[in-house]
Amino acid sequence: MDFKSSYGTVLAFFVPSSMSKIIASLLLFTAAFCLRRILKVQDNEPPQGTNLHYSRKSRFIPSAIKPIAKDSGFHELEFYKSLFFKLQNVEYHSEVLPLARQGILFLLSEALRDYTKRESHSSIISMVNFNKEELSQFLQNHQKNVTDKYEKYIAKRNAGGFRQLVRDRQDAESWLRKIAPLKLVDGAWLGHLNKITIPFSFRPIMKKTWQVFTEELGDGNLLQHHVHIFENLLRVFEPELPSATTEEILHPRLNFNSIKYWRAAAAQLMISAFSADFFPEILGFNMHFEMLQLDTMQAAKELPEVGLDPYYFILHISIDNSHSGHAAMSMDCVVDYVQKILDLEGEKAAHTAWRRIQAGYVLSEWLGSEGIQTADIRYKLDSSPCDQLESRICEIFRAKAQAAQGIHTGCKAKIGGRSLDDWLSLRSLQDEDWQPNFLRALAASTPWVYPGESKKSRLVKECCWGGKMFGAFTREEVSTLQQWIDSLEPRRNLFYFDFVGLSEDIHCRDCSRSNILSQKTSGSLNSTDLTDEITPLLHHPQLSSTWPKLSASDLDLPLLLPLWFSQCSLLESFVYAPGRTADPMGCAVVRLLRAQLGFEIEHTVITGIDESHTGNDNGIVGIGLEMIKRASLLAPADLSMLLVCWPSEFAEKMLRLSSKPLQNLGVLLGIFAALLELQGIIAEAPNVGLLSPESYVHLQVLFRRQCHYLQECKQYVSTDEWLLVDYSYGYAMAKTETAKCVKLNRG
Template identity: 55%
Template sequence: MALEFDLVIENRHVAFSSILILIGTCITIIVYLRNPNPLLRSERSNDLFAQGRKRLKEPPAATTNAEWTSMRELEFYKELYFKLQNLEEHTDTVPIARRAFLVLVSQALEDYGKAPNTNILSIEHFDKNELACFLQSHQDKVTSQYRRYISRRQSGGPCELFQDQQAAGDWLREIAPLKLVDGAWLGHLNKITMPFSLRQIMRQTWQVFTEELGNGNRDQHHVKIFEDLLRGFEPDLPSPTTTAILHPRYKLGNLKYWRAAVAQILVSLFPHDFLPEILGFNMHFESLQLDTMQAAKELPEVGLNAYYFLLHVSIDNGHSGHAAMAMESVADYIRHIADAEGEVAAEVAWKRIQAGYIFSEWQFQKGSQATNIIERLDDASNDRLESKVLAIFGSKIQAAHRLHCGSRVKIGRRSLSDWLDPEAFLDEEWQREFIRSLSTSKPWIYPGDSRRSKLAQEFRWGGRMYGAFTKSELETLELWINSLDYARTPFYYSFIEPITHSWHQRPKISNTDKSSNFGLALGSGSIETASSLPKDQDPLGKYLGDLSTNPNLSFLLPLWFTQCCLLESYVYAPGRTTDKIGCAVVRFLRAQSGFETEDLVVTGTDEPRTTENGGIVEFGLEIIRHASLPIPQDLYSLFSRWPSDFAMTMLKLASSPIRNFGILLGMSMAFLELQEMVSESTNSGLLCPKSSERLALLVRRQYQCLQVCLQEIPPGDTRHVDFHRGYDTAKVEINKCFGPTV
């Protein structure tokens, strides 16, 4: 009996324990499902749509379809907001971001195309005077609305934006996601890989970005000013680059502003492909807005600081401020395209600028209405079909090489023979452009109708390519054609009258290897520590070579231009540049680009823009001219003449600026020594005396900024060790520039 009794008790213990485990499991599952942010749960999955389905599988009780759709979209944008500001950890988000941009800009164009005479589409052909009148008309409309508003207030009318401090706080929370990325629409613009001929246009536009970041002055940084305002309600407000900002406790839950914030980041993400759209977006976003002026008046009335809004009323002015600079950049770009590519290309460029302008304006006109973006993007099966189609074409290329050279068939603006060039087709960007052009090329492809599509007909009996595709390959092609719909062939392409971008063979630069911090790329052997650097020398005085001998330009030029990449990506998320390191990097990049020394008053349109006031790129082009060498179009064409493995390593390291920050700082310091040597080599023929003098000034400014960065890194931080690794490795490569001339 005793044994039997013990067994009964033991069984009950087991049963009781099992019940506890079951209850605990249920609680865990409930907490997991109710967690409103998948990023706070887990970041293992980067499928934004799959995570949305997991979290919001069924609508909550008493929720309408419209509310349900808005909830799902809100979570989608919040997650995308975080990942786009942390791209080096979420590189697989980039294709989703590209599709999201095309879907959203297409919807904006469709909505605005219904009444083209009431918006910027009324300017059918670019004319600078007509554009100036249009923009002035917009400002007149806003200022007239503001005058009527002031008249109502002076007649005793109440505040119209918010009634008290609590309402003001609620409003500030609503707009916070947008204001905490202020400037992000230009964050990816200043790339050394952009065409050199566009430098002056990009420089003026990028100046707008640096002024949004306070030109590297924390007290003038727009995001920091807004953070300080919001911290009156949320003292522990986290950085907008962290997952913490997504938590519902901060009550940042307005779909309109999360979407607008993501749109800012999306439009900047692909400067090589969508520069006209960036310029157009910039032109609208910097225009005067009524709610900005109202907030500047009403916030002090409820006891809050209005300086963030006053700042934007003044700095965005249409005479010498951001609005004026934005319009000039557009006019300069159209002029450049007309001169370089002709009037037809300039007309297309204008339509793309209009698309960018509309994309910005539409964000606010759309309000908090959902756009069903998840349904329009959530099509994994189509992605797989597209990949299969590309794989089929890729597998046929060697067998078909040169067989199409006599064909007059064109896909977009390029011949079929050019598209299927084996070397070119290795590039992923080329493949994406090919599949996009193919999907929009009638009569070869009629989206959704493979029977009507001439390409599919040519592979059947009687067609000129019968037998080139197997039965299964043709079925895959037909499935892909039939799957094409609005989301896969956005209205955007129809609007701009599809035109193929100019393309250059680009070296492979992979930044997807997260398992390594690129240590193997930094050479070998022993890594010197801080103690190995002499302390009694001139700050930039490490001797690297003798410029009285002819420098080896085949080594020097690729490194000279590529050095500009090292810290350029550190600043693309404005929220990461509000501390002392971020501000110092902003000032460093301004000096590198040739901007004047920072002042408490912004220079606006007074900033000198001649080549005499250029930066590192302009000095590099001067070196090339003095050597009587052909001017390269961009960095990639320079690489085709003077290949450099180390330059490629620099680009790869720079693609992960947070992870490799110490290494990039060290390399930047080594290149400052190279710059100083070039500035002092008056007999080398590299630069004229005036340029040498200016370069010396820029070197000192850059050095001061790097010193601030080093001082802000805590003692014992591994970034100090990385700094010396980067410095020593770059020094070895720089020394090669002064060996025997090849």
């Protein structure tokens, strides 16, 4: 008898004839519903409304422990969580940077390889050549596709259909915890973009793009800060929610256990950490991420239905709009960038720039897709150079050979024409030439080693459970073997480089050139520096002197200009982790940086694309470039060239200190205060002739705004004795240097 059609017969046997038809009908309905749920289990579907994962062995495994059930998945999750924490505290974990750079190249390659296999005409990579109108139409089609799906969704809901994103409040909590890692770093892909070290000609594009980031941070208004708003939503379920920048955010008790969203969050932090290297990729990433998404619209509809505040999602529907919001601004930045490259470097370079923008767009889209398989990433990446790996492998084999003397005598396996016992003789392994020969032979011996594919290699399989060498190698030793085998893959990120039309050597050389200045100036001060230097500085006679009335001849521009430009570095790195700006101090720094860049005064309504249409760099850097022009000096291309023209040890010291903003916060604020005084002296001396009358008025406005925001920062500093000491030291040190810029102060 067919099981699905038999429940009526079964009920007829159990229901007495005297029972009312109504009760019988209710029992029949209840039994039918239960049987349907049982049948769903037989079809390997979990019962609707449960938070369980069904296995074919008829066991229910809580979804919270699913990643642990697959060892590779669990370790991949921990890998991304580690990157998430370390990249938000990178000045304490600089060792993670080589791994992070490999990681973003790996993810770019995986995304591009996946998308090129799809042969889809709806993908951005189908646009071989850049065309503004074609790009605009492509983005409009994307939005129409999303809104069409939303209209169908609303039609189903109006017809009595169920919610599709969350079933109930408990399900909403699970979903919000799932997406939390990504939302807690909202905007992070742009966190490192605002750097004084980028070429001056690209600063207007940087500023327009970074405006998206500052609006994600509420323009320095805590109530409008996106991460702060999402944190408040999470606190409905998790009242003691830790900051996203702390290690506590990684704790399993929070049930943030989705690899997809940890991967996406870590990817944003990885690409941001190398903003100079991946500027066009970040523009493409930004263009996709700021587009309208279906789940955002569904969340805005469904969360209030289960008693939750939907404003975080409503905000992203409105602020990301394609007319005047982030979607429109992001496309404009892409257009401006390609045109700038075309003007400066020609068509070939512009085409490469477009391919790199596409790569960033594809990465963002791919990270949001379901079913991504990158569990091998831990074995594909290695923070150790190849020569170090080979040395470690040789040490392992030498140690094992001593313990395994005579064991391999009967082994018939041949490696490069020699027996294993011959290769592993103690005398042979002491020969420095023998060791690399053995590794080369082993690397070329399939199936023992498949270069670049450790999981496929028999050598690794034999070291794992069920293999003949299980227990002979420790877990760390097997991991080293895997890393070595994966490192044998020639040019592991070849797909990305082939797609964008660059060789890996050229890309790495360009990246190294862009990072020379930051490498020269990385470091921090220690307590000895402070105690040794602060006392004489605080009593320096120049600090108590009043500034005289200035004329153009009184200012020493070769000393002034390096300080003028380098002052923009002081706090720019403090905000790269969005969670660190979700408090009053962080918001004050955001507003201070906005003033430095020349953004309009903050308002309860954002300016959106209206402000980005200004085009020029009207901040502190733009004013500095005007000084150079009016003094008839040759304008350098970037800060690095400026410091070649006008060397300054103190400017380089400022850059060095600013690379570690958490450790040096008090010192940086003190230096900023002294340089701000110099800004004020110049702003109040319009007859000096360094600037146009309009620029003097503009500088006066910027000066007053910065003073106001600095006072807010000082309120925070005043609560910490050590910060106050650091602040005094930074101020005294910088005051001495700024006094040198005025010739009248030289005695």
